[in-house]
């Protein structure tokens with residue numbers, strides 16, 4: 492029985508791999524953006540994204556094709572991101588009181604905002620960094636919930652499913668998460684609107 | 685609806701995640717209460733600020749390096765067997781029965797010593813090792829729920845990663861009874 496199971500899965504593996512590679516191509520950018528907003532820097536975002544796809548690959552044999560891949564991937568990402576970030580100290584700890592420093596690497600990968608003039612761009616980058624720094628201070632589960640709701644635009648039901656919790660918890664994490672963010676950004680509140 | 689209640693529902697209100705009746709009640713309240721209206725403004729501003737964050741792209745060759753990494757990831761034998769068992773059983777059995785059946789497979793593997801190979805066949809750090817205590821005498825298997833290989837809640841145990849932080853160990857717990 493063990494022999495048979497192994498043979499079957501060996502044959503299936505190369506096909507799975509092709510299918511999986513296509514899914515990596517399709518979803519890695521979205522996953523990376525979420526990872527970046529969770530981690531706050533590129534080095535950790537790469538680690539988190541890669542870890543999520545490795546774990547997805549290992550469990551890919553259990554993925555039910557009738558379900559959307561992204562909802563399945565969200566679940567794995569949720570688990571990996573929170574698990575890893577809880578264990579690992581931040582690569583870069585930024586304080587809201589200090590001027591925001593952008594690493595060379597960071598600037599290189601950023602998407603230029605062509606709609607804004609130079610001054611506006613500087614201002615929006617500054618804002619972006621402030622908000623990121625505030626996000627960094629949230630407990631991981633709150634941070635992820637806020638990212639899913641406000642960046643990914645997911646419904647409470649979808650977030651509950653992705654983070655293996657219930658809608659009441661999602662609601663409470665968002666409520667508290669946004670309040671924490673707001674307190675962190677209080678001095679910037681007039682620029683938020 | 686009083687102010688306290690309105691404030692507690694504000695986040696869900698800006699997300700449009702309340703019942704129609706609640707949405708209407710809050711809207712009416714906001715027309716007549718400056719304090720709550722301010723709370724609404726600021727909650728909405730917070731949501732908008734986060735939603736307007738730039739999309740961060742990975743470096744150009746990131747996806748290729750990730751695909752290359754997958755080349756050296758081995759799916760350990762026990763995992764492949766569990767995966768294909770889940771697939772086979774799921775098509776025939778209810779999720780609970782499938783999980784039980786898979787746990788049976790895992791226990792057979794354990795008793796046959798099949799797990800011993802896991803650490804040896806894994807040479808890269810990408811591959812799981814299965815650290816377990818040889819003195820353990822009670823085996824407790826945490827069944828995988830098919831289609832839901834991971835879970836996230838404060839009560840559930842997260843999947844364990846080894847020291848390199850790269851991989852999870854099989855979800856098999858060995859519990860020593862010596863301490864009881």
Ligand SMILES: [Zn+2]
Nearest residue numbers: 687690717720
């Ligand atoms: Zn009021």
